[in-house]
Amino acid sequence: MAVQVKKVLRPPPQITSWRSGLAIIAGLWVTTRHLIANLFGFIRGRQDFTVYYPEQRFLHAPALRGMPVLVQMENGRERCVACGLCEWACPTSCICIFPAETDSEVERYPEIFDIDMTRCMFCGLCEEACPEEAIVMSRQIEISTYSRGGSLWHKEDLLVPESRLRTRIDFLRSQYGR
Numbered sequence: 145m146a147v148q149v150k151k152v153l154r155p156p157p158q159i160t161s162w163r164s165g166l167a168i169i170a171g172l173w174v175t176t177r178h179l180i181a182n183l184f185g186f187i188r189g190r191q192d193f194t195v196y197y198p199e200q201r202f203l204h205a206p207a208l209r210g211m212p213v214l215v216q217m218e219n220g221r222e223r224c225v226a227c228g229l230c231e232w233a234c235p236t237s238c239i240c241i242f243p244a245e246t247d248s249e250v251e252r253y254p255e256i257f258d259i260d261m262t263r264c265m266f267c268g269l270c271e272e273a274c275p276e277e278a279i280v281m282s283r284q285i286e287i288s289t290y291s292r293g294g295s296l297w298h299k300e301d302l303l304v305p306e307s308r309l310r311t312r313i314d315f316l317r318s319q320y321g322r
């Protein structure tokens with residue numbers, strides 16, 4: 145079948161209009177204003193416009209959503225029952241689960257639970273889909289690595305003990321009591 149090309153008629157861009165010129169000047173004015181303010185601030189000894197990372201950290205917004213992590217129960221096991229719903233719900237297909245059988249009351253467990261963080265977009269849909277509250281969005285965002293392989297997080301890396309887990313929801317509750 146021949147490929148059909150549909151031509152769309154669009155008005156030519158009006159880059160020479162006076163409105164475009166005003167927008168450019170307004171943008172330059174904002175940049176210049178900040179430059180001058182920071183320059184004078186620096187001369188007077190003010191340094192609060194620069195964050196000396198990693199010694200200093202940003203105060204992140206309460207609604208910050210970090211990387212997804214797996215909840216580790218008190219007995220050391222994962223809460224996940226390898227139902228695969230998060231894998232199904234993930235829009236970027238970055239979760240990979242291989243279930244296995246177990247003798248305990250939790251019938252199945254994930255023998256392999258990998259998340260490719262290079263593809264994760266921190267959307268939180270896995271958290272929403274999980275019926276066991278076994279995968280939650282943490283406030284961890286410092287996950288850069290030196291290699292592509294380092295971005296593949298395995299179950300052992302993802303497990304966080306329940307007691308140490310401070311999720312976005314907990315943070316919001318502690319800040320706003322809701």
Ligand code: SF4
Pocket residue numbers: 212233234235236237238239259263264265266267268269270271
């Ligand atoms: S946060 Fe979104 S993209 Fe990342 S693993 Fe969960 S569902 Fe997938």
Ligand code: SF4
Pocket residue numbers: 223224225226227228229230231241273274275276277278279
């Ligand atoms: S994390 Fe939740 S949704 Fe994903 S496989 Fe485990 S129990 Fe199912």
